[in-house]
Amino acid sequence: MSVIGKIATLIKGSTRELGESIIDANGVRIYEQEIRAARDAITKAKTDLTGVMAKEMQSARDIERARAEITRLENLALEALEKDKESLAEEVAAKVAEQEAELEKQTQLHAEYALQANRLKDLIKASDARIREHEREVQMAKTTESVYKATQTISESIGSSGSKLMSARESLERIKKRHEDLADRMSAAETLDKELGTKALEAKLAEAGIGEDVQRKAKVMERLRARAAAGKAA
Amino acid sequence: MQSLQERLDGLDALIEARLSGGTVSLQPIPGEVPVVQVVIGGREELPIFVTASPDQILCICYLWRDTEIRPDKRLELLELMLDLSPAMPLSSFGRVEGRYVLFGALSSEASRGEIANDIAALSDNALDALDALAEYLE
Numbered sequence: 507m508s509v510i511g512k513i514a515t516l517i518k519g520s521t522r523e524l525g526e527s528i529i530d531a532n533g534v535r536i537y538e539q540e541i542r543a544a545r546d547a548i549t550k551a552k553t554d555l556t557g558v559m560a561k562e563m564q565s566a567r568d569i570e571r572a573r574a575e576i577t578r579l580e581n582l583a584l585e586a587l588e589k590d591k592e593s594l595a596e597e598v599a600a601k602v603a604e605q606e607a608e609l610e611k612q613t614q615l616h617a618e619y620a621l622q623a624n625r626l627k628d629l630i631k632a633s634d635a636r637i638r639e640h641e642r643e644v645q646m647a648k649t650t651e652s653v654y655k656a657t658q659t660i661s662e663s664i665g666s667s668g669s670k671l672m673s674a675r676e677s678l679e680r681i682k683k684r685h686e687d688l689a690d691r692m693s694a695a696e697t698l699d700k701e702l703g704t705k706a707l708e709a710k711l712a713e714a715g716i717g718e719d720v721q722r723k724a725k726v727m728e729r730l731r732a733r734a735a736a737g738k739a740a
Numbered sequence: 741m742q743s744l745q746e747r748l749d750g751l752d753a754l755i756e757a758r759l760s761g762g763t764v765s766l767q768p769i770p771g772e773v774p775v776v777q778v779v780i781g782g783r784e785e786l787p788i789f790v791t792a793s794p795d796q797i798l799c800i801c802y803l804w805r806d807t808e809i810r811p812d813k814r815l816e817l818l819e820l821m822l823d824l825s826p827a828m829p830l831s832s833f834g835r836v837e838g839r840y841v842l843f844g845a846l847s848s849e850a851s852r853g854e855i856a857n858d859i860a861a862l863s864d865n866a867l868d869a870l871d872a873l874a875e876y877l878e
Contacts, residue, residue, distance in 0.1 A: 652793035659771030
């Protein structure tokens, strides 16, 4: 079964076991042994492959040599026939037959070596894949355990601080309220700034005898003076 | 191997720069495996927990408990979360021991900058997701 399958089974059973037994310590040891065995197999296969490939090259050279020898001997036999040296030609023909047997043998060997080399290459690939697979399983098991243990630690920390007894809605509302408060405070500060700025300006204007306040006072005085003057006149 | 705390050294400033807001504090939590709590100012209710295994760095934000989901809306919520997950930048929904979480997983070779990016995105996503999915909660 895949590791994810094993984890799923454990979760369906009880999450509590997640920290311990996805692959127990013994399981991890077995995996690690298998990984080591696969690594050794690869090392051996690589050595064997080197030997087989050397033999393959050797047999290829032997094939070439046998072919050249056959050609050379056949030419000699032909020459003998041309000179009517029948028995000599037959002697050479026997040599050709020998070389042909050798050629056949080397050709067969060459094919066998090629086959062996391919088998070894496949073996190396398969071992590599097995190592990757096992390593992934061990890693996933370790990661799951680590996450489980971390969340245990977090849960305990949340529990002991008591802060997370609050519901998500309450948390959200508190964060929102804090943001609103901040926004309110900022806009209040802005308003205050503006007001203070306006007042300071108005004070300066009044000092310079400019502005509604100054004019209003002046108008009142004017009115009063007019009434006083009217009273005197009467 | 560097400890998680060493790897996260200076992360607070990097996250602050990305969130352009409140102060960020890092707090290691004692336990069998390394866990560091990241608290972001203004979002204290949604801390982010960072943990490391040989394989990966995991950033987790706890959202709500199983029991907080409105029973009549449960299936709808679960399907919506599955649909939302691929669309959410850097974060995915998950569940750990009856608690729904938003998490981001990074390679154990991730840089501080990458971790800071992930945490900033996770914090934004968590707040956003909570706001969007609150109607499914009690």
